Amino acid sequence: MALVLARKGVGRKGEPWSALPFLLPAYGLFLLFMVLPVLEALWLSLHREDLFGRGREWVGLGNFQEVLARPEFWKSALLTLKFALVVAPLELALGLLAALLVYRPYPGVAFFRTLFFLTTAVPTAVAAVAWGWFLHPVGGWANRLLAGLGLPPQPWLTSPDLALYTLGVITAWAGVGFTAILLTAGLQNIPEEVLEAATVDGASPWTRFFRITLPLLSPTLFLVGLLVVLKSLTAFGQIHLLTRGGPAESSMVWIYRVYQDAFFNFQVPLAAAEALLLFLVLLLLAALQFWLIGRRVHYAA
Amino acid sequence: MRLRKLLPTYLLASAYAFLLVLPLLTLLSASLRAEGDLYAPGLLPPHPTLEPYREALSRYPLPRFLLNSLLVSTAVTLGVLATSLLAAYALTRLRFRGREALFGLAVALLLVPGEVTFLPLYLLVDRLGWLDTYAALTVPFMASPLGVFLLRQYLRTLPEDYFDAARIDGATHWQALRHVALPLSAPALGALAALTFIGTWNMYLWPLVVTKSREMQTAQIAVNFILNEEVARWNVVAAGAILVLLPTLIAFLLAQRAFVRGIALGGLKG
Numbered sequence: 001m002a003l004v005l006a007r008k009g010v011g012r013k014g015e016p017w018s019a020l021p022f023l024l025p026a027y028g029l030f031l032l033f034m035v036l037p038v039l040e041a042l043w044l045s046l047h048r049e050d051l052f053g054r055g056r057e058w059v060g061l062g063n064f065q066e067v068l069a070r071p072e073f074w075k076s077a078l079l080t081l082k083f084a085l086v087v088a089p090l091e092l093a094l095g096l097l098a099a100l101l102v103y104r105p106y107p108g109v110a111f112f113r114t115l116f117f118l119t120t121a122v123p124t125a126v127a128a129v130a131w132g133w134f135l136h137p138v139g140g141w142a143n144r145l146l147a148g149l150g151l152p153p154q155p156w157l158t159s160p161d162l163a164l165y166t167l168g169v170i171t172a173w174a175g176v177g178f179t180a181i182l183l184t185a186g187l188q189n190i191p192e193e194v195l196e197a198a199t200v201d202g203a204s205p206w207t208r209f210f211r212i213t214l215p216l217l218s219p220t221l222f223l224v225g226l227l228v229v230l231k232s233l234t235a236f237g238q239i240h241l242l243t244r245g246g247p248a249e250s251s252m253v254w255i256y257r258v259y260q261d262a263f264f265n266f267q268v269p270l271a272a273a274e275a276l277l278l279f280l281v282l283l284l285l286a287a288l289q290f291w292l293i294g295r296r297v298h299y300a301a
Numbered sequence: 302m303r304l305r306k307l308l309p310t311y312l313l314a315s316a317y318a319f320l321l322v323l324p325l326l327t328l329l330s331a332s333l334r335a336e337g338d339l340y341a342p343g344l345l346p347p348h349p350t351l352e353p354y355r356e357a358l359s360r361y362p363l364p365r366f367l368l369n370s371l372l373v374s375t376a377v378t379l380g381v382l383a384t385s386l387l388a389a390y391a392l393t394r395l396r397f398r399g400r401e402a403l404f405g406l407a408v409a410l411l412l413v414p415g416e417v418t419f420l421p422l423y424l425l426v427d428r429l430g431w432l433d434t435y436a437a438l439t440v441p442f443m444a445s446p447l448g449v450f451l452l453r454q455y456l457r458t459l460p461e462d463y464f465d466a467a468r469i470d471g472a473t474h475w476q477a478l479r480h481v482a483l484p485l486s487a488p489a490l491g492a493l494a495a496l497t498f499i500g501t502w503n504m505y506l507w508p509l510v511v512t513k514s515r516e517m518q519t520a521q522i523a524v525n526f527i528l529n530e531e532v533a534r535w536n537v538v539a540a541g542a543i544l545v546l547l548p549t550l551i552a553f554l555l556a557q558r559a560f561v562r563g564i565a566l567g568g569l570k571g
Contacts, residue, residue: 121553
């Protein structure tokens with residue numbers, strides 16, 4: 001059949017003009033709003049406005065040199081790393097616990113799935129406000145729960161030593177639904193027979209979890225962990241709503257620094273250079289993720 | 302017997318779910334309290350009232366903010382579905398030189414994190430004169446590399462025979478797209494729609510920088526605005542936040558399957 005059609009011209013080599021109207025909407029938008037801005041960011045980062053305004057002069061890598069020489073930049077980069085290191089393990093652990101509780105069917109599982117996956121439906125701003133109230137110095141439950149345990153109240157968002165970690169917990173909480181969904185799918189892909197065989201051999205639930213489930217899940221865990229890191233590197237809304245990068249710049253993460261430098265300090269070329277450097281980091285992580293997915297698909301095939 | 306075996310699961314799952322949902326419950330509780338009861342202990346408001354909602358709605362144009370979010374999210378979702386399906390159709394059913402390269406470009410663009418291009422995108426939108434318009438909030442996001450990628454992969458799994466049959470009956474590519482590809486890719490389109498809708502509804506940084514006037518702000522930015530205005534009146538802030546949460550929550554409860562499938566598929570990207 002296909003052969004006949006091919007001779008009739010369906011599969012002929014040249015259909016470029018009939019393909020164009022199909023491709024133009026998507027690829028036109030890609031070109032205009034994705035490729036062009038990246039190129040422009042590159043162009044911007046290589047120029048600087050001259051002292052008296054309008055013109056721009058070529059400064060080569062000057063902006064990058066200046067950014068890399070600023071202690072604030074390195075402070076932000078370090079804060080971002082710290083933030084990711086708080087968010088990723090916490091979100092993975094919380095998501096894994098949720099996934100373990102709902103990946104197998106039992107009466108009522110749909111109810112718990114809904115509750116565990118719920119945070120995917122909570123907009124960032126709402127999550128931030130909910131936590132803002134939860135952590136409220138007077139009315140918040142967090143300090144009340146601490147008081148119940150006989151512990152002193154904590155300045156969750158107002159102490160420079162604590163704010164970044166608190167924001168990390170909030171970010172992990174907001175991501176639980178996302179992580180739980182991906183890990184539930186990962187757990188469901190582990191062949192049941194392997195676990196049954198281990199049960200027959202007399203393995204305890206703990207042994208089964210640590211010796212079989214966890215090793216078999218580890219590629220998925222790593223991949224999801226990478227995704228969580230990628231997301232946490234561009235977390236913005238909750239920081240903007242709750243701390244504005246403070247107190248004392250203690251939550252001024254990389255992406256917030258770009259925003260601050262571009263829209264408040266009006267240092268667009270420097271901000272563009274900062275954005276491109278962040279872009280580079282994200283690109284490397286995303287490429288790693290792709291390579292891993294490719295390898296896993298290869299294994300599965 | 303079976304129940305006894307499941308009891309630990311039920312207990313653990315209930316306790317964990319309660320703790321996870323607790324911040325939302327305390328927010329809901331605050332939204333139902335008069336100002337005098339705001340700091341009264343307990344999860345249940347002592348004298349439940351809808352006054353904070355009335356006040357939030359009378360002091361802020363919340364319906365307008367929600368309508369903006371709804372318009373923007375719907376427009377972006379429809380745009381992404383249309384542009385992705387069109388491109389995916391060409392990438393699977395049409396043969397032309399450079400087809401694989403174009404697909405490769407979509408895959409490469411998957412790697413571009415949108416959050417990082419906001420600055421040059423802002424300058425571009427400014428030059429186009431789009432600041433503070435719906436165009437700025439929608440047009441740049443109406444094509445999605447993830448959408449093209451997912452639908453192309455999905456269309457490839459559809460049996461050739463359907464398309465061959467359509468061609469033998471004399472259908473044009475447009476007709477094959479409309480009557481064969483479109484209905485057959487409903488599950489993939491549903492998942493992509495859920496993913497795109499919630500992603501757009503959740504946008505924060507972009508609407509924050511491109512909207513200037515109150516009337517153009519989306520629900521998310523409105524939450525920030527209310528929080529800044531109502532410094533100590535958390536009941537009104539909470540009521541506003543709950544009103545912003547409701548639409549996505551309802552959408553999630555109604556279309557949970559599509560959401561879960563969308564996230565599981567889109568997990569490739571995140």
